[in-house]
Amino acid sequence: MLCRKQLGLLALGFAFMHVLYTMVIPLRYSVRHTLISQVINERKANKTTPFDFDNTEAWGTDSFYVLGILGFCLYVLLGITSLPSVGAALSWREFSFVQSKLGHLTLLLCTAHGFLYGWNKFLRSSTYKWYTPPGYMLCLVLPSVVLLLKLLLITPCVDHTVTRIRQGWERGRAGG
Numbered sequence: 001m002l003c004r005k006q007l008g009l010l011a012l013g014f015a016f017m018h019v020l021y022t023m024v025i026p027l028r029y030s031v032r033h034t035l036i037s038q039v040i041n042e043r044k045a046n047k048t049t050p051f052d053f054d055n056t057e058a059w060g061t062d063s064f065y066v067l068g069i070l071g072f073c074l075y076v077l078l079g080i081t082s083l084p085s086v087g088a089a090l091s092w093r094e095f096s097f098v099q100s101k102l103g104h105l106t107l108l109l110c111t112a113h114g115f116l117y118g119w120n121k122f123l124r125s126s127t128y129k130w131y132t133p134p135g136y137m138l139c140l141v142l143p144s145v146v147l148l149l150k151l152l153l154i155t156p157c158v159d160h161t162v163t164r165i166r167q168g169w170e171r172g173r174a175g176g
C-alpha cells in the first residue's frame, strides 16, 4: 500500500512510452510495406474489399482511440496532482476527488480501451498462439477485478454499511 504512488508513476511512464510508440506505428517501414502490398495485391486480384467502408469497424476503432486519449489525459492529471507542490495547493476534498473519483474513472477508461482493443479478437482461435492468452487479455484481468470490486463497494447496501463502520459503528454495540 505504501508504494501505490510509485507504482502509479511507473505505470504512467509506461503509458507515455505506449503513446509514443503508437505515434510511430504508421511511420514504420514494415507497416507501410504491408499496407501498400495489400492494396497492390487486391488490385491485381481485381478486388475492392479494402475500400468497402465498415461502419462497425470505424466506430470501434474511433471509440478505442477516444477512450485511450481520454484515459491518458486523466492519467497525466493524476500524475501532476501527485506532485507534492501541486497536492499542497489543493484542499483535501479536491485532492481526494482527483485521486479517488478521477482515478477510478481513468481506470475505467483505460480498461474500456483495452476491451475495445480485444473487440472480437478473443473469438478467433488464431489469437491464442501456443494455446496461451494474448498480452492484452492478461492486462485486463487485474483492472477488471478492481472495477468489479469497486462496483460492489458503491452499491447502496454495502456503501451504507462501510460508511457507518468508518464513522465508528460496531455490530452489537449499544446505541449502534
Ligand code: HEM
Pocket: 015, 018, 019, 022, 065, 068, 069, 070, 071, 072, 075, 110, 113, 114, 117, 134, 135, 136, 137, 139
Ligand atoms: C493517447 C492515448 C492512447 C493511444 C493513442 C493508444 C493507442 C493504442 C493502440 C493503437 C493500440 C493497439 C496497438 C497494436 O495494434 O498493437 C493500443 C493498445 C493497448 N493500449 Fe493504448 N493507447 C493510449 C493510451 C493507453 C493507456 C493510457 C493505457 C493504459 C494505461 C493503454 C493500454 C493499452 C493496452 C493494454 C493495449 C493492448 C496492448 C497489446 O496487447 O498489444 N493505452 N493502444
